[in-house]
Amino acid sequence: MTAPGTTPTPRARQTVGGLGESGILRILNRRFATVPAAGDWPEGTVGPGDDAAVVSAPDGRFVITTDAMAQDRDFRLDWPAVPRGLASRSDGRTEGGPDGGSNGGRFDGHGFAGGYATGWKAAAQNFSDINAMGGEPSGLLLALTMPPTTPVAWIDGLAAGLAGAVRHLGAARCRIVGGDLGSDDRITVAVTATGDLDGRPAVRRTLPPAARAVTAGADLDLVLCGRAGWAAAGLAVLETPRRVLDERLRIAEGAEQKEQKEQAEQGDQLDHGVRRLAALAAAAQLRPRPVLGAGRVAAEAGALAMMDVSDGVLKDAGRLATANGLRADLDPDWVRREASVLVPLARALDPASGQRTAECWVSAGGEDYGLLAALPTGATVPPGFRRIGRLVAESGAPAAAASVGSAGGWDHFTDR
Ligand SMILES: Nc1ncnc2c1ncn2[C@@H]1O[C@H](COP(=O)(O)OP(=O)(O)O)[C@@H](O)[C@H]1O
Numbered sequence: 001m002t003a004p005g006t007t008p009t010p011r012a013r014q015t016v017g018g019l020g021e022s023g024i025l026r027i028l029n030r031r032f033a034t035v036p037a038a039g040d041w042p043e044g045t046v047g048p049g050d051d052a053a054v055v056s057a058p059d060g061r062f063v064i065t066t067d068a069m070a071q072d073r074d075f076r077l078d079w080p081a082v083p084r085g086l087a088s089r090s091d092g093r094t095e096g097g098p099d100g101g102s103n104g105g106r107f108d109g110h111g112f113a114g115g116y117a118t119g120w121k122a123a124a125q126n127f128s129d130i131n132a133m134g135g136e137p138s139g140l141l142l143a144l145t146m147p148p149t150t151p152v153a154w155i156d157g158l159a160a161g162l163a164g165a166v167r168h169l170g171a172a173r174c175r176i177v178g179g180d181l182g183s184d185d186r187i188t189v190a191v192t193a194t195g196d197l198d199g200r201p202a203v204r205r206t207l208p209p210a211a212r213a214v215t216a217g218a219d220l221d222l223v224l225c226g227r228a229g230w231a232a233a234g235l236a237v238l239e240t241p242r243r244v245l246d247e248r249l250r251i252a253e254g255a256e257q258k259e260q261k262e263q264a265e266q267g268d269q270l271d272h273g274v275r276r277l278a279a280l281a282a283a284a285q286l287r288p289r290p291v292l293g294a295g296r297v298a299a300e301a302g303a304l305a306m307m308d309v310s311d312g313v314l315k316d317a318g319r320l321a322t323a324n325g326l327r328a329d330l331d332p333d334w335v336r337r338e339a340s341v342l343v344p345l346a347r348a349l350d351p352a353s354g355q356r357t358a359e360c361w362v363s364a365g366g367e368d369y370g371l372l373a374a375l376p377t378g379a380t381v382p383p384g385f386r387r388i389g390r391l392v393a394e395s396g397a398p399a400a401a402a403s404v405g406s407a408g409g410w411d412h413f414t415d416r
């Protein structure tokens, strides 16, 4: 409220401290009302606004998962590569286009950061875990702590990003059912999501006992849905100081134009300019796109075990293997092929070891939220998946593939 005779704070400079909890909730709920399932609360269920929500569990069980994101650990308010000012511009209008806010590949900072990206990612990574069990998202809760100095535009963007991910990732049955607000020195965004299995068994990390009896420790095919390495490449782009990034991209573009001229003379075409690659990679980090529905497709195609890739393909494939007493061998050709499109960007950022950097992004980079599944050897690969390696008996000779990239992958407590 503005006292008589004082000038109201311009919207761009308003902070949540001036709004109070009810004002903040009004802003959040306005955005959450844009989720398609929001208007549809079946008889006997209760939506946001009461002490707790009441939801239905159509088949008597539901999937539930949670993920917390902390400021400067999982996201930034101002990424170095995004010009100051634009990073906190997060009204959702510029960022929430039907394609998830891509600006057509131009890397000028517009529409890439701010609250929208954080909201989108918080929803996407939870949906990915639901997907990895073979489920479909049904509900979402948001627990948000932040300093009173947080711009109102940032939380409006956050809420728009959550709602945007629900809409654009195709979580058509998902309602935002409530949450909690708290104050702290830095922002933490904790999202909990629920999902439905529609009567199907969940696909777990471990093979079901019946499948174990049949496969009896035999090798399995390892398949992946979605890309690998792009979010890690995007993190490298976003974490590079703006001026350094511009300079490196400019140098790489100079070399590219020379090459293009030569190739044009030979009638060849270059498909990706390095600046466009940088923009696509940044978008992959800020707007990850788990393929919702792929988990169900894999389940119905007979996937024996499944998990999503949050911490890196090598690390997560290793977890899938270990859970079944097996070892993961990635196909080195797959890593090379997957890395090849990222090599020009890796070379621009790190001229000395572009190839190796790109292969590290692919094998050890997290946050692309692809789906890994184990299938009986030679089984038909489900639509949207491709074979990227094998799960083999621990005692087998290690393939060259096991040494691809760093054995690393993300760890919240050692990667700092
Ligand atoms: N603080 C915690 N308390 C209890 N269980 C936890 C906690 N943190 C993680 N877990 C469990 O450990 C497993 C792995 O966690 P995490 O790596 O965060 O999973 P994901 O990568 O699928 O999000 C999950 O089953 C998760 O529920």
Ligand SMILES: Cc1ncc(C[n+]2csc(CCOP(=O)(O)OP(=O)(O)O)c2C)c(N)n1
Pocket: 067, 072, 073, 074, 075, 076, 125, 235, 310, 311, 365, 366, 367, 410
């Ligand atoms: C500022 C910043 N630093 C580092 C990272 C990289 N990073 C943060 S979390 C993560 C891995 C995924 O972790 P999490 O979301 O906790 O997935 P979980 O394993 O819990 O599903 C990575 C690679 C980032 N996104 N932002």
Ligand SMILES: [Mg+2]
Pocket: 128, 129, 132, 307, 308, 309, 310
């Ligand atoms: Mg997971």
